[in-house]
Amino acid sequence: MLIQGTAMLMGTGVLIAAIFAIYVLASAFAVAGFVLVLIFVWELTVERPKRKARLAAALATTSRPIEEIPLHTRTAPMHWSDMLPGPLGAVVRTAPATLVAVVIVGVALGINSLLLDPFASDPDTSVYVRLGEGASGDIKEEGDRTRSVRVTILRVVDGTEARALIRSPAPRKWYWAAQVMVENTGRERMDTPAWKLRDAWGNEHEPRAASPGLFLGDGFILPGSEARTGWIVFEIDVYAEPEWLRAQTAGYPALYFASQVLYEEKTSP
Numbered sequence: 684m685l686i687q688g689t690a691m692l693m694g695t696g697v698l699i700a701a702i703f704a705i706y707v708l709a710s711a712f713a714v715a716g717f718v719l720v721l722i723f724v725w726e727l728t729v730e731r732p733k734r735k736a737r738l739a740a741a742l743a744t745t746s747r748p749i750e751e752i753p754l755h756t757r758t759a760p761m762h763w764s765d766m767l768p769g770p771l772g773a774v775v776r777t778a779p780a781t782l783v784a785v786v787i788v789g790v791a792l793g794i795n796s797l798l799l800d801p802f803a804s805d806p807d808t809s810v811y812v813r814l815g816e817g818a819s820g821d822i823k824e825e826g827d828r829t830r831s832v833r834v835t836i837l838r839v840v841d842g843t844e845a846r847a848l849i850r851s852p853a854p855r856k857w858y859w860a861a862q863v864m865v866e867n868t869g870r871e872r873m874d875t876p877a878w879k880l881r882d883a884w885g886n887e888h889e890p891r892a893a894s895p896g897l898f899l900g901d902g903f904i905l906p907g908s909e910a911r912t913g914w915i916v917f918e919i920d921v922y923a924e925p926e927w928l929r930a931q932t933a934g935y936p937a938l939y940f941a942s943q944v945l946y947e948e949k950t951s952p
Contacts, residue, residue: 807949809939809949811939811946811949812940818940819834819836821938822935829869830870831868834876836940838862840860840862842858844860848897848916849892849916850893856918857920857921857923859917859925860914861914863914864912865899865910867905869907872907873905875911877931878915878929880925880927881925881926882925883924883942889917891916891917897913926941927939927945
């Protein structure tokens with residue numbers, strides 16, 4: 684009795700795990716429903732008639748008078764799966780249908796992926812705001828009110844004004860800089876964002892260290908409800924217009940201060 688109960692539990696677990704695996708791989712309730720329907724049809728049209736035929740053959744043999752039964756009469760043998768507990772036997776008997784369903788679903792999903800969305804990727808959760816003085820945006824997770832940072836661009840300069848912020852500027856180099864305020868708008872301590880600038884030519888730039896007392900930098904911890912202001916300076920190509928200024932904290936959606944063209948591209952419906 685204990686062995687039979689254990690086998691039934693194992694069979695039920697295998698069936699549930701198979702259905703759950705198919706659902707996860709296909710990412711749709713319709714697929715799980717399709718598999719269950721196919722198994723049900725297989726059971727009704729294939730397995731049940733086989734069992735009835737074997738049972739009828741056995742009954743016909745046993746009900747005949749003994750003198751009419753040939754010495755070498757061979758009744759239809761019982762299928763070995765009939766000896767298993769109900770759920771486990773169902774899993775074994777419907778295994779061909781399950782495998783066929785998995786193959787059909789896999790092929791259908793592959794064709795759908797190739798034809799409808801060959802370049803599918805994870806959705807972009809980044810935040811885009813216009814690049815310019817007075818622009819601000821938040822770095823936070825949706826629904827989390829305890830951990831968030833607000834970044835505001837106070838001023839933007841380039842050329843000679845930006846060069847003056849560098850302690851030892853390189854000759855014949857062009858500089859672009861933004862004065863930024865980073866404010867912890869949550870209640871818990873937060874890492875300040877790391878910065879990167881991309882110009883319209885596709886080049887990405889890391890910030891240069893400004894003179895002491897001016898550089899905002901990154902990598903420090905900002906307590907709740909506190910703010911810090913400083914400059915972010917980049918060495919860029921002459922006449923290269925910034926495409927975006929990115930503020931990014933690990934584990935949170937990136938915040939992009941984007942050019943007009945990029946902003947409209949990312950935010951237009």
